[in-house]
Amino acid sequence: MKFTKIAIATALTLSASGIALTAQAADKILLKTPIAFGSHLPALGTPIKWYADHITKTSGGTIKMKIYEPGKLVNPTEILDAVSTGKVNSGYATAGYWQGKLPASALFSAVPFGPEAGEYMAWLYFGNGLKLYQEMYDQGGYNVKVLPCAIISPETSGWFKKPIEKPEDLQGLNMRFFGLGASVMEKLGVGTVQLPGGEIFGALEKGAIDASEFSQPAIDERLGFHKIVKYNYFPGWHQQSTVFELLINKDTWNKMDDMQQAAVETTCMATMTYSIAEGESMQYSAMQKAKENGVEIRYWNDEMLGLFETTWLEVVDEKTSADPFFNKVWQDLSQFRKGYALWEANAFLPRETQK
CATH class of the missing domain: 3.40.190.170 (Bacterial extracellular solute-binding protein, family 7)
Known part of the structure; x- marks a missing residue:
């Protein structure tokens, strides 16, 4: 090879x-x-x-x-x-x-x-x-x-049993969610749990959780989420x-x-x-196959993406105040990203031109 x-x-x-x-x-x-x-x-x-x-x-x-x-x-x-x-x-x-x-x-x-x-x-x-x-x-x-x-x-940012169009649609959901994104979802009224990949299908099937995110389309396909939940949301704002x-x-x-x-x-x-x-x-072929299996691929609307981002900034404030080393790493990463932004803004084509 x-x-x-x-x-x-x-x-x-x-x-x-x-x-x-x-x-x-x-x-x-x-x-x-x-x-x-x-x-x-x-x-x-x-x-x-x-x-x-x-x-x-x-x-x-x-x-x-x-x-x-x-x-x-x-x-x-x-x-x-x-x-x-x-x-x-x-x-x-x-x-x-x-x-x-x-x-x-x-x-x-x-x-x-x-x-x-x-x-x-x-x-x-x-x-x-x-x-x-x-x-x-x-x-x-x-x-x-x-x-x-x-x-x-x-990654994808969630598999749901019903469309999520507004903040109220998240209220009361139980969802498998990973990492810092889980803190965002919790502030929006979602109960989160961390489950290993091999346990997610069973939890969805039994109704122990209402929704889940795990990984990329090709990986999620192997775990069979599409057999139970049909609304798959993008972009993966959390990862x-x-x-x-x-x-x-x-x-x-x-x-x-x-x-x-x-x-x-x-x-x-x-x-x-x-x-x-x-x-x-391999992601595009997995997404095409998901569509053939009745999955509806959705992109978060502007209201929801904006809500996720503003809530994330609230989480950052809380975590940087609570832990000095988190703050140290966050400040260093943020400073690096400010410099990188000059390159990114000028070097890459806007998404709408990439047809």
Whole structure:
């Protein structure tokens, strides 16, 4: 596969002879990696499987990864603690899962009305994003090394059983909702719960929840939401892009030599490319299929989008006042975005011209 060859070549930045010497000298490491998303889910779980398939090659045979599907070794919500304490030496999830312990973690996962994938990566790699990301875990007392290791573009913002035309239509709904967007929905009268992807269909079918958001069309299709709910809303104002993380226990990380660490980091960067490309390649066909299955694809009206945005700014005020580190990250990201806006406003075609 052409893409695979390019990615491997990117990761293997050292000479073949250097890799051979390292393979002889370096201790071999097995990364036992529980994951938060099934490896069968495209662009959500497939990137870490792709990573596991390639880290052995890029490390010259000195690192292998064994993946454990969600709940098989560690429950998704326990991955951070498991990696930090050394129960496992690595894990794959998204930082928004930890916002109950680390409020700022959600800012490293998905930001309502926030950066799209390109801007997000720019802040992480060339702004202060990665520095702050690691600082958050260090300050929290977690013994982990964090690496962004996948990213996807916008999600859908909800599957509903009936049209949502005005704010009153949200009142009293019970809805599965993730991350910072859940705080917005709660302020609008929605009761929110966080459910793993595999539990959402059953909850909708039984009426335990009235609506749900989860991920992109191709992923939602695999989970069968269209069989129960027929109104799918866009744009994904709550998750314009979502970052996924590889967590490595610091004791394991510190045992790696420089070439092993470089292989781990560079393969994660290659996986970022793989994930965004895979996700972008399949959404339109999934949306076409959804229409054939009777799904009505809707775009939020101006009143509702405006309401989501103004409510989000209220949430920001509350969270920046409540948590100093959330405020620190938010201010840094906001400053970066102000600069990026000059480029964005001038460099990209307006949507209405992209016909």
